[in-house]
Amino acid sequence: MLTIPTEGNILLLHHWDTDGLSAAALIIRNEPADYINFSPKVGNYFLDEDDRQKIKSLDVDTTILLDMAMPEDTVDFLTSIGPVYIFDHHLQERHDVMMHHNPLIDGMSQKQYPSTTWVLTDYLGLPPDILTIFGAFGDREEKLKENEDAMEIVDQVLDHHNCTFEEILECVDLIDTMHKTNDRKGILEMPWFLSEIEHPREVLMRDDLKKNLNILKKEIRKEAEGPLREVKDGVVHKDMHSPFNIISSVARRIAWNRDDVVIVTNDGYSDGITQVYIRGPIPDSQKLIRAAKEKGFSAGGKEDVVGMVISSEEIGDLLPKMVELL
Numbered sequence: 001m002l003t004i005p006t007e008g009n010i011l012l013l014h015h016w017d018t019d020g021l022s023a024a025a026l027i028i029r030n031e032p033a034d035y036i037n038f039s040p041k042v043g044n045y046f047l048d049e050d051d052r053q054k055i056k057s058l059d060v061d062t063t064i065l066l067d068m069a070m071p072e073d074t075v076d077f078l079t080s081i082g083p084v085y086i087f088d089h090h091l092q093e094r095h096d097v098m099m100h101h102n103p104l105i106d107g108m109s110q111k112q113y114p115s116t117t118w119v120l121t122d123y124l125g126l127p128p129d130i131l132t133i134f135g136a137f138g139d140r141e142e143k144l145k146e147n148e149d150a151m152e153i154v155d156q157v158l159d160h161h162n163c164t165f166e167e168i169l170e171c172v173d174l175i176d177t178m179h180k181t182n183d184r185k186g187i188l189e190m191p192w193f194l195s196e197i198e199h200p201r202e203v204l205m206r207d208d209l210k211k212n213l214n215i216l217k218k219e220i221r222k223e224a225e226g227p228l229r230e231v232k233d234g235v236v237h238k239d240m241h242s243p244f245n246i247i248s249s250v251a252r253r254i255a256w257n258r259d260d261v262v263i264v265t266n267d268g269y270s271d272g273i274t275q276v277y278i279r280g281p282i283p284d285s286q287k288l289i290r291a292a293k294e295k296g297f298s299a300g301g302k303e304d305v306v307g308m309v310i311s312s313e314e315i316g317d318l319l320p321k322m323v324e325l326l
């Protein structure tokens, strides 16, 4: 099996969420080399022209891509710079790169590999540690409790650090404030900070993260408790103009106490762009995703959630068509 290269400048290109940041931290901690880390613009599951220019200026020899299922043209861009190694746990096709390590492509289940940190811990032959479980809690949240095999390992790590499930969830909330407040500098610092921590306490004690979390909690509550518009029987729409990346949290919060389909749109996060998040029961989420993709927009999701990024000019046309499909 190929090992991770440690020669030259290595670009650690990672997701901005807790799993991506912890995965980068795992590599920094365990495989000493000259790393430069980078994360795409928050919300972009690809590299746009700005990000490509930045990466070109970094003098990269090799790329390690973590926790992101990037489209072909982004991967092609990275391979044009140098060899690419990918570690991931999202369902996707195998890319033609130096190494694409994703147990899901080999038929393993999400349950066996709940996070990229899990994939890496296994690949590097490390004992599971706090970073391993940060990633899994980050991606699966409370649902991780239903995964008995994973919980056996989680409990060992929690015991070892003498901390609780709830404390780890709190750590995840704190770490995820970096992308929810769109703090790109904070995102890039996080893997370095995480690579040094010995105990979750060190995350729980960070005042800047606690301050972020308070701001976000207030904003999410304000949005979720604000007016809703019923656009169709059983479908409600929340229109927001928030500078924060909180659309999924707001949708989840609205869905707490109702059975309707919840559509949330936010045009305040990025210029000219409207984020769309739909939380189910969705009759056919793939149909919705296709409808957005046919128009050239980025969209993805699962059975009961769909996320999209639509140009604000076209949202007025597209939204009623989406509602028809619900």
Ligand SMILES: [Mn+2]
Binding pocket: 019, 020, 067, 089, 115, 116, 139
């Ligand atoms: Mn992940």
